[in-house]
Every structure is written in C-alpha cells, then in structure tokens.
Amino acid sequence: MNEPILSVQNLTTAFRTSEGWREVVRDISFDIHAGETLAVVGESGSGKSVTALSAMRLLPKDKARSTGRILLEGRDLLTLPEHQMRAVRGGRIGMIFQEPMTSLNPVFTIGNQLAEALVLHRDMSWKQAEAEALRLMERVRIPSAGTRLHEYPHKFSGGMRQRVMIAMALACKPRLLIADEPTTALDVTIQAEILSLIAELQREENMAVLFITHDMGVVAEVADRTVVMYRGDMIETGDTPQLFAAPGQPYTRALLASIPRLGAMAGSVTPRRFPQVDAATGVATEGAQLPPPPSATQPVVKVSNLSIRFDLPQGRVHAVEDVSFDLHPGETLALVGESGCGKSTTGRAIMRLNTPSAGEILVGGQNVAKARPAELRALRRSAQMIFQDPFASLNPRISVGAAILEPILTHGLLPKPAARERVSQLLEQVGLSPDMATRFPHEFSGGQRQRISIARALALDPQFIVADEAVSALDVSVKAQVSNLLMDLQAQRGLAYLFISHDMSVVERISHRVAVMYFGEIVEIGPRAAIFGNAQHPYTRRLIAAVPVPDPAQRGTRPAPPAVEPRSPIRPLDYVPPKRRYREITPGHFVMDEAAA
Incomplete structure (x- = not known):
C-alpha cells in the first residue's frame, strides 16, 4: 500500500491544570490513505476534536503539549517551524470546525474571508479570488450567493455558516480534509448534498478525509474505517461494516x-x-x-398569522410568512426544515428576541409583542430558550456555574446556598460533574456546552421551552440521555416544548406533532404518526428520504439527493405573498395546497 497521507503515531496530548499536566488524549495511532475516509466517533469530551486540533497545531502552546508523531506525507507536523505550519493549514490540510460562528471573523465579510484563503494559498489576485469564492458559495448551495458574498457572518443562519466553513475548507483543494462535525448544523437534505459534495471532491482530488462525528448514520454512509474513542483512549478500530456488524467493545x-432509527416509532401513539x-x-x-398530554387544555402558546421580514438594500427577506400553530401544556411540537427556512426566527419571535412584522403571539394568554418590561421579565420566568449555538449564548467571562446560578438569583427563587446546590443538581441532571461549575465555557467541548445551556434553561422551572437544536451537538449516547431528561421533565411538570430540529430520527421519537417549514411557510403540520407515516408534501417526503441509514450494508443503495435549485428568500419591496390554502388529510393533519403554493 502507498504511504499514508496522514500517519498519527502514539499521539498523547496533555493540558496544563492547577494540579499539573493532565492527559486528555493517550497513545492514539491511525493512518489515513489518499481517497480514504476515516471516521472518529465517541462521546462528547472523548478527545475527538483535541486529536484534530493537535494535528493542526492549534492548541495554545502554553497550556497544551503533544508528544508522538503526526506525519503529513512523511513530514512530522509537531516539529515544523510555525511559518511552515501556516502554509500547511488551509493549504495542504483543510479543516471544517465544529462551531462555525466562532470560526468566522465577525468583522469581515464572508467573501473577504473566503478570498483571503485563496490569495494566500493559491496565488490568486483578489479579483480572481472573489470570483472563485462566489463559485464555491454556489457549490455549497447558498442561495443568492452573489449578494450574500458581501454580507457578514451574523446575517447567516447556523446551517448557512456551516456551509461557508465547508466552502472555505475545500477552497484550496487540500490533500487532507479534517471535518469536525461538518453536518451538525445542517438539515438532512442539505447534509445529504454536502456529504455527496465532499465525496465528489474526494474522488476528484484523491483527498484523504478525517471525519469526526457523533452521527452513526453518517459514519455508516461515508466511512471506510472507524476509530472509537472513549475518555481519551482509542478503544476500538476497524473496517466500518465489520465494526457495525460485530463491535468488540461494550x-x-x-x-x-x-x-x-427512523421508523422505530411505528405503532406508538x-x-x-x-x-x-x-x-x-x-x-x-x-x-x-410516555403518557399522552392532558386533553382539553388552553394553549400555552398561540401563534396566529406570524410574519417576520427584514429589509435589505436589494429587497426584503420574507423570513417567516403567515405561520400559525398552537402549543398545549405537556405537548412537544417539532418544527423541522432546512437551514434558513425560518425555524429559529420563529422561536426567537416567541421569546421576543425578534420583532414580528405581522400577526400575534400569545404566551400564557399574554400578547408578547405588547408586553411591558415587568411583564416581559415575568415571561422569562415561565418561558426559556435553549439556543442553537451554545458557545455564543454563554458568557466567556463567567464560569458555567455562575451562568446557571444567575437567573435563579435574579428571579429570587432561592437563597444563594440553596441556589448553588440547585446548580450542582442541574449539572448532574444533564450528565456533567458538579465540580465543573468552576470552569469557563472555553474549557468544554461543543456537546458539553450544549448540556450547560440546557441546565441553564431548566434552572427557573419554566412551563415552556423553545429548544433550538437542543440535542444536535450531542453524541448519540448523550443525545439519548438528554432527550430522555427533557421527556421526563415534560411528564413530571407538564412542560411544553417547541422543539426546533433537523434530526428527523429524534423528532419522530420525541414529538407529539410535527410542523414542516419551507422558505418561511409551514407546508405540512399534523400528528407525528401522520407526518412520518403518510407524508403528503413533496418537501416532507424529501426530508424523510434523506435521513442517513445507520447500516453500512445499505451504503450506495439510496438514490443521490436530487439537485434542487436554491431559492432566494429575498423578494422585491413591493412583493405581496399569495394567500395559502391548506387541505385536511386526516383529523389535525394539514398540507399546503400545491396549486396555491
């Protein structure tokens, strides 16, 4: 066999702590050859991302040290001078980072950041680089790429930012692509397209791919070999089909x-x-x-004809258009759809973090848009939100314990000693150790930060939670644990959830009803069993068909995702949206009339 593109030999990485050096990755060894995909899987905090950051030499020198060898085409990256390493990063090695918002510079436009990599590594002029940046944005299916090229990262949804990161990583045609949770923020249809794109580029460039993920369905679909990590150790490795068929370790x-697994809920009401x-x-x-939610209750949330629009110099974005739904105590309504379809914008409007352009939102019978400051403060007590980007929603200057403690003290729920005990209980509830309360957000993995955000949302014992991709950043075992926690709390306290997600397998298990959004509109809504068992709208059927199957034996048996032309949500200022009509298929199951769409 030819020399591997990347050879990791006996890699050990340690972090400096107050008690001395602590090893977080121990004696890791693996090879990746040209054209091969190696998946690294394991729970949040197992050392997957640290292994990748060690290979890129992106860990802080004064707080981390790595020993062993990391050979890229025969050159040991751990001994390279920094100026040579800069040429490797983004050139010979491309990396898709786990959290796109913290990886993109907020003060530069998307086009500028893409073009910079091309100028540095592919010796292009700025004019050539901008043209290539536009082509890359179109390739990762960003709608209206020509106008969005000059926008800043904060104007993009989480999924759109992830697509930008993928474009940036692939811009210089690297020999090795390190993909750290590259599809976490993407809905299944875009995920299927991006995985297909990475595979296509891999074939064209004979590129090696190190794929870090917690999605075992994706592993089954893309990985030739798999490495399983647990608490810093590599406990099992082998060919992916063999590992799925006969795993050796508990x-x-x-x-x-x-x-x-999609379909596991068939027959469950x-x-x-x-x-x-x-x-x-x-x-x-x-x-x-779980028991059914209480019947004949007043809705805790009532959204009527909600529209949210954003004016731009070149037109108006119709982010949410004429959306209506009710949410009752003890009920979970899942809001699903592709990135940029308006799911998060709807959730933020309910919390009055976005201002509606039209329509009405009632929470507990109170009009959110007209709530005065004191009323809004009371609303925050009964309604909470788990944000999509856990790092951006946590204050980097205060410990995570202080972040969870703050709302308890602000609302005067408990005296300080009892509140501190409550923080310890919440951390344990979401699978973290109470002694982690003194750490800061940057000291946690992405999945651990998401758990901290969930603990903070639960601190006030709310009646209603907007869960915006609450479990998307979690590995499968912790995803199951946290999802069970959310369901148990719902059964105990009658909590209502607006569960915003792109993970259709989780949605099928956790939800009572499902609303499917497409370009700011609900195209289908109904009971979970009706949506998954009798989907009527073409987009709903496409969403369900795109869910990866966690079985390597079925790899290549599914048709390639259809090439759907990206639509732009930007309309002329004088655009008047048509009035939609819905057909009732079965009781409570409505689908948009395509003739009126």
Missing part, C-alpha cells in the same frame, strides 16, 4: 444501540424514551412510552 455496542444503554455491558433496554 462501549461500541452501547453507541450503536443508542442510535435513533405517544413519544417513547430512548433505550437505556449500559456502557459497561452494551446491553440496551427499550424505553417506556
């Missing part, structure tokens, strides 16, 4: 048993807890079905 069996998996034995116990 933890690997537990990972595979935790995978939510209400949500069902995820299987309880023993990591020591790998034995899974099927989760119990």
